Amino acid sequence: MVGVMEDAVACNGGRILPNSREDGGLWWPVMEVGLQWKVGVAMVAALACDSGSWNGECVAVGDLRWDGIGHLVSMVELGKLILNHQPSISIIIFFTSSPYDTGKTAPYISRVAATTPSITFHNLPTVTLPPNSSYGAVDQLFGLPRLNNPDVHQALQTISQTSGLKAFIIDFFCDAAFEVSTSLGVPTYYFFTSGASALSMFLYLTTLDKTTTGSIKDLKDYIEFPGTPPIFPTDLAEPLFDRHSTAYKRFIDTAAHMAKSSGIIANTFESLEPRAVKAISEGLCVPDAPTPPVYCVGPLIASSDQASDEQGCLSWLSSQPSKSVVFLCFGSMGLFKAEQLTEMAVGLENSGHRFLWVVRSPPPTDDQAKHPSALPEPNLDTLLPKGFLDRTRNRGLVVKSWAPQLAVLNHDSVGGFVTHCGWNSTLEAVCAGVPMIAWPLYGEQRMNRIFLVEEIKVALPLDESEDRFVSAAELEKRVRELMDSSSGKAVRDRVREMRDGARAAFQPNGSSGIALAEFLKQT
Numbered sequence: 001m002v003g004v005m006e007d008a009v010a011c012n013g014g015r016i017l018p019n020s021r022e023d024g025g026l027w028w029p030v031m032e033v034g035l036q037w038k039v040g041v042a043m044v045a046a047l048a049c050d051s052g053s054w055n056g057e058c059v060a061v062g063d064l065r066w067d068g069i070g071h072l073v074s075m076v077e078l079g080k081l082i083l084n085h086q087p088s089i090s091i092i093i094f095f096t097s098s099p100y101d102t103g104k105t106a107p108y109i110s111r112v113a114a115t116t117p118s119i120t121f122h123n124l125p126t127v128t129l130p131p132n133s134s135y136g137a138v139d140q141l142f143g144l145p146r147l148n149n150p151d152v153h154q155a156l157q158t159i160s161q162t163s164g165l166k167a168f169i170i171d172f173f174c175d176a177a178f179e180v181s182t183s184l185g186v187p188t189y190y191f192f193t194s195g196a197s198a199l200s201m202f203l204y205l206t207t208l209d210k211t212t213t214g215s216i217k218d219l220k221d222y223i224e225f226p227g228t229p230p231i232f233p234t235d236l237a238e239p240l241f242d243r244h245s246t247a248y249k250r251f252i253d254t255a256a257h258m259a260k261s262s263g264i265i266a267n268t269f270e271s272l273e274p275r276a277v278k279a280i281s282e283g284l285c286v287p288d289a290p291t292p293p294v295y296c297v298g299p300l301i302a303s304s305d306q307a308s309d310e311q312g313c314l315s316w317l318s319s320q321p322s323k324s325v326v327f328l329c330f331g332s333m334g335l336f337k338a339e340q341l342t343e344m345a346v347g348l349e350n351s352g353h354r355f356l357w358v359v360r361s362p363p364p365t366d367d368q369a370k371h372p373s374a375l376p377e378p379n380l381d382t383l384l385p386k387g388f389l390d391r392t393r394n395r396g397l398v399v400k401s402w403a404p405q406l407a408v409l410n411h412d413s414v415g416g417f418v419t420h421c422g423w424n425s426t427l428e429a430v431c432a433g434v435p436m437i438a439w440p441l442y443g444e445q446r447m448n449r450i451f452l453v454e455e456i457k458v459a460l461p462l463d464e465s466e467d468r469f470v471s472a473a474e475l476e477k478r479v480r481e482l483m484d485s486s487s488g489k490a491v492r493d494r495v496r497e498m499r500d501g502a503r504a505a506f507q508p509n510g511s512s513g514i515a516l517a518e519f520l521k522q523t
Ligand SMILES: O=c1ccn([C@@H]2O[C@H](COP(=O)(O)OP(=O)(O)O[C@H]3O[C@H](CO)[C@@H](O)[C@H](O)[C@H]3O)[C@@H](O)[C@H]2O)c(=O)[nH]1
Pocket: 067, 069, 070, 071, 073, 193, 194, 307, 329, 330, 331, 332, 333, 334, 358, 401, 402, 403, 404, 405, 406, 421, 422, 423, 424, 425, 426, 428, 442, 443, 444, 445
């Protein structure tokens, strides 16, 4: 959660507040930002506030996510952006530790706390689901925040006693807190961490729910969401497939609440997704009620990548020619089975191109999206084809588990990016002007692929087999296409155009600056 508060709050800045309840069990990241207001993302966790130290008007913001870092970074950047426009504000970010944390969250929080005094982090109480509960991943994402509702209630009340709480900004998965903040009369905003095209789909869900029968995955035709290319049902996020599942209900409830909220802050910029932004603002996604204001204030990406480069990615890149290297990296959670890793190695070797490849251990089961935090470091000698590392030594670098992606993408030697289409990775590539090859794995990534390939035209697709396996030949073909061919050039030119659009969005009179000013004016 993030809360924004007045001047007086700044004196708290940069510290990490202690957890107020020690229940043991699962921990999740939640953020809060504070300045002249507090902005809060309502999740399980409450804003645990030091009531005596916050005065004036506040905004509280919260974010509770088990894959942590992607949502946390963009939330922090939102806090920083607010501070740039209104330096008198203090931001309070609520967080809890996550059982799926890749180990990046704590150092990141410490760094922000140390360098940005107006941002304060508050560690929320731990909550746990009942033992033996058969919650799926998405049920947990929505369900755990609900357990923190009493804490959120208490925190918002506490803040309100010493500060004029003007707004509460919640992450999508913190939807449970919507009922808390609205019951207290606090204007509540959603922070949508993906793009406007995904937001169009999401806001339209309640309409789709009312106008269709049966499960979405059984629909036989493409779905037309306003302002986006047609989407085949099986390209939607899997939790939406089964109309009778709890996860489906959570998504529908969240979409309905979002439509009733005081506004939606989206991590995108107008010139990246003009059709979707227009469709939303014209009310096409919520046809039976007024659409709340949507503020496209992005791209919100980390301002610098201070992750360490223990594996020497950057020095290796510095020894490679300009724009010659293909970077392969699949977000904070992407995993591949061993057979797929072998196939990728063959494809890369046969492409003849230079590459920097982040490899993780395969999941212990068939579940491709199992979180990497529980896995050991990969054994490259056994995972990759015999002799592969030796044969590609002069033109390839394989690193284990994690790379400083932002710095890598901004290195002059990188000329292409094979990505899982996570939205932060997408924005980072666009801002660095690096064209993509889209290899979605889970979540809304299959939809993002359609937007990136068909609408925004900054990525080439990868054809998969029915069981979503990508052959070595396909990867080889697409890498060659991206790096060598005229269709690759079209994508390269287009992504640079979008990069310039991203820069323009924050220039005086740029669309994102204007959107943020409007948001601040409304709160
Ligand atoms: O080796 C790595 C891997 C990742 N990252 C960083 O981690 C972040 C990953 O974010 P993202 O690309 O958004 O992927 P996920 O972590 O998978 O993000 C989740 O959240 C996104 C935003 O809502 C969604 O678009 C995704 O589908 C969902 O999986 C980015 O900042 C990367 O730079 C690194 O620095 N090094």
